Amino acid sequence: MPQATLPNLYMSGFGNDFETEALPGALPQGQNSPQRCPYGLYAEQLSGSPFTAPRGANARSWLYRMRPSVKHAGRFAQIALPHWKTAPHIVDHGLPLGPLRWSPAPVPDEPQTFLTGMRTIATAGDADAQTGMAAHIYAATQGMDDDYFYNADGELLIVPERGGLDIATELGLMTIGPGEIALVPRGVKFKAAPVEGPSRGYVCENYGAKFTLPARGPIGANCLANARDFKTPVAHYEEKDAPCRLTVKWCGGFHRAEIAHSPLDVVAWHGNYAPYKYDLRSFAPVGALLFDHPDPSIFTVLTAPSSEAGTANVDFVIFPERWLVAEHSFRPPWYHMNIMSEFMGLIHGQYDAKAQGFAPGGMSLHNCMLPHGPDAEAFDKASLAELKPEKLADTLAFMFETRYPQHVTEYAAKLPTLQSDYADCWQGLKKHFDPNRREWTGR
Template sequence: MSTPAAQARAGKVASAYTYMPGFGNDFETETLPGSLPQGRNSPQRPAYGLYAEQLSGSPFTAPRGTNERSWLYRIRPSVKHHGRFKAFDLPLWKSAPNVGDHELPLGQLRWNPTPMPSEPTDFIHGMRTMTTAGDVFGQAGMASHVYVANTDMVDDHFFNADGELMVVPQVGGVRFVTEMGVIEVQPGEICVLPRGLTFKVELMDGTARGYVCENYGAKFTLPDRGPIGANCLANPRDFKTPTAWYEDKETPCRIVVKWCGRFHVTEIGHSPLDVVAWHGNYAPYKYDLSTFSPVGAILFDHPDPSIFTVLTAPSGEEGTANIDFVIFPPRWMVAEDTFRPPWYHRNIMSEFMGLIHGQYDAKEEGFVPGGMSLHNMMLAHGPDATGFEKASRADLKPVKLDHTMAFMFETRFPQLLTGYAAGLETLQADYVDCWSDLKKRFNGTPEGDWS
């Protein structure tokens, strides 16, 4: 994963440790020998003159299995990074509740890819919120964003106090230089940046576009497999967290903070990415979506899309997620007398979909890589007329759905459209027409009219 830019920084190594999100496993990593204390978390005088600091991602009294914290040994404590703040403007990054900034009627919606910017735009300035759900103040719900960028964050840094960020690249690799190490993520991979983690973003290919799920609620974790058992879906060994890396740089830097939906900035005289060693279980991580092992029906029936859940952020109601992150990867379609694409349905979840590459089997026209769709709670959706016709007449034999990767941010909350999303020129005004050619086939006979 190393690049020339990465090699220029001694010790910059990405993604070395297996990480199991939400299950309390512990890691330790150091850049200088002996910089990580053994046997005690906060020694009176840490080696190398470092400061001991704890970053907590859960309440102190959370059960052991869900308690998340890491000890950081850094050149300066974070109180030296959080100086006097002033307001900062990122007008296209919205938080829930966000209501009343457009007049677009209710409906099923779809967009073509968001255009790349023509002016210099870094990762945080390129964030465009499409939907918001829940309440950032009540720490429930989420927001769906798309990002476009063509410029590195050099001396600007960011952390989000409102929630964790799941980043899904679609065009161009992105390098997350964080206070706990460096993670490089390409299209086909995802990265999760925990709440409160300071980072900056470098572009590996000059330009980048992708999707972001901002999770206000409980942290993403692996879903229970239930009767599936011990194997398949996402396996813990395929999640990776970085080794320690630090930057000892005495130049003017800025830190931008998102806090309760508003943005603030402070100026400091050094890099905040100065963690020399750390240990704990609260850390950024990445996952290669190609390592997901799907399961499905091998006789008849079409399984629910929940069978493709990679990560889930639980709510207080058992079995009802604050967010499910679901993918539709390459897989064999084997079933007998079964309609194979997703059926027509209405449900209580609200679905924001994106396509990383390839073709989505239920929408063969109009849903393109980089595009998005929104099907809100109880609004009917399903295959377009072409997809229905093809699936209804297909030979029932094993078929591999290949060269595709779609995903869904699904939440129990309604996803409210932002004014930006409602006003995009890429919004497909004719999307609902994809179902206009569905014919009435009822004619009073058991065979129906399939002419």
């Protein structure tokens, strides 16, 4: 039977209870698992939370598919994806303690898919205990075609930096490019392909509670990331009866099953556990209107909460285009030590606290209780600048911030792009203290 024409590709809203069908009448009405589903489909529930989770946290979707997923059970054989690591992963790589920064890694010449091109930079927490995260980079030069994947260890937040990605999931299709993100929930099957040339970017693998929108507190009902701007795909199925491969990541290991059909065979679904995409240009930043530099938490797009209120398992934070208007203030981020560990990447432009050495596709890691802040050039420029309203244009940086220390992998420690002289950027910070002169003019 031919696939239905899709008038719309996405539905709007975050965490909504959606219903969507790729064929008219494919979605049962009035009950979830009728004795006989329309079109000879099978009913299958995908649960992203315990059955008894409170209503507001209960995550599940009902899928109506050509074949149930149990068809794949018992067919898995272990395989190796040696560059994808899982916490806890602590190795003696020999790097001294301190802040770290890497230049962009080149896109490889050899063929790589989204899976084989995944490289872990740091891990935190414990995947088996469903706490913490891993920070990865990926480079994809070809599509996965007949290869499919799902992650039982955590959800995947995908952040392209160069080139787009087509992401085909069992609940629908998404296309993202630089400046957008996509989230594939734990357990959702998908495949990915680069769009018009190689794709490079970052991935946060979140082992803990699923990402959600942060509480706005005194900000109120608007600004930051608004629920309406998150796009969930409509139902779309792939009817393919041909040899395929399904890989699952489970407790840090990789297992592959040879199957005789595409697993993206869901014709209709309803529920609130689904993939989504978001355009980071939709983020409405707030900031200081008179003086001082606010905490970076005001730029949180998504948060994965922990059992301790206000302390995230992972926060996804961005630093987008915005106006700076604060008077009598040091406008870039201040020098600080933080209980949170910060993995940072740059999508485009220049980050205002780093003058040189932090390029799009690069990354930095400032771990728990290790000091960091603007380099000497950025400090001097901000300290002596005439404070007029200024727009930070053509810039987009982000941060994966977690309550756990992020342990660097051997791959990251040996990357040729690791900047061994990174700490030198602070050597130019001079002592200006003079007990006889209260006003410092920089001269």
